[in-house]
Amino acid sequence: MLRKFFKLLSLIAAVLILMVVSTPSAHALWILEQDFTAVPPQTSSLTLADPEIAIEVTADSYNFPLGEQEATQLYDKHAVFLQQGDAVDFTAVIPQEGLYTIWFDTAVPDTFLNPPEAQLLVDGAFPTIDTQRIVFPIFYQNSGDEFPLDRYGNEALIRQENLTRWSKVPLRDANFSQAYPLQLQLEQGEHHFEFRLARESLLLGSIYIEAFAPFPDYDHYLAENDLPDSSGVFIELEAEQPAYKNDTSIRPINSRSLEVTPYDTYQLVLNTLGGESWDRSGTTVYYEFNVPEDGNYFITLRALQNVKSNFTVFRRITINDAVLFEELNKVPFRYDTEWSNITLGGDTPYKIHLH
DSSP states (O other), X not given: OOOOOOOOOSSEEEEEEEEEOOOOEEEEEEEEEOOOOOOOOOOTTSOOOOTTOEEEXXXXXXXXOBOXXXXXXXXXXXXXXXXXXXXXXXXEXXXXXXXXXXXXXXXXXXXXXXXXXXXXXXXXXXXXXXXXXXXXXXXXXXSSSSOOBOTTSOBOOOOEEEEOOOEEEEOOOTTOOSSSOXXXXXXXXXXXXXXXXXXXXXXXXXXXXXXXXXXXXXXXXHXXXXXXXXXXXXXXXXXXXXXXXXXXXXXXXXXOOTTSSSOOSSSOOEEXXXXXXXXXXXEEEEEEEEESSSEEEEEEEEEEOOSSTTOEEEXXXXXXXXXXXXXXXXEEEEOOSSOEEEETTTTSOOXXXXX
């Protein structure tokens, strides 16, 4: 089952719509709130390594007891269970000097409110100030499928519960203010890494050291992904019913506008998601869906950005945990007082390959 993820930032989303141009299987949308500063990586005076370089360090090489918690059964590799103050270390041989990103397979089994935080040292020192505080996500899901009703017949919020879910988390600045994951300049040769858990508890699987490469632009993505267009598929998702999210403050809200669904003349219906309750950098919602065949899809969001007057805000959209091309790393949403259908790519919609 494939998953598709969308990331957005501070706007209200009422409906997410997928229309064919084409694709079967299961997917999910990831919508992220972020105070986004589209600052390109500073690579002009630094060396880019071969983008094919990817090093995986598995948990059985950490010289730390392997975890036996129930959540480790959800992960198909070795994992360790870390508590506050625990540390693991390993060495890795870097084949070529250049910029590298660091990724962590993690899950959070025990914490409900406070996200785990960790530190990363390379060769006995913090390579940047941002490696002194690495924040890992906690996931939540609705405890039921339908909104309960209060004594007046209005819809109320569904109780949230913790969701233990493994994810591959990039090393980022804690404020989520940069367009790319952090890049560490590493020289060729052997390096010693130490990962310290500074807060809460965490299940840690593999750690990945990958050569940094900027996202391709849309034209390059399209040329590299030659799938046929299709027709006859229309998938509609209600934004107020995400599959899960990483912050309980992201809440469904009511809109009395006739331009959103569902709508009720007499009762309050929770028919949108976000607004002023979705304004913290890094907060994310996820959607999952099934598509009937491989191919190209258009993606449209029924959205309203009326929080920042006369400003254009930018959102990051990822599909299956990846930004497919540069334009999805900074999708613009302009100020408006009316709801509108915003198709990714605008007048020339992006063909999103799903398979």
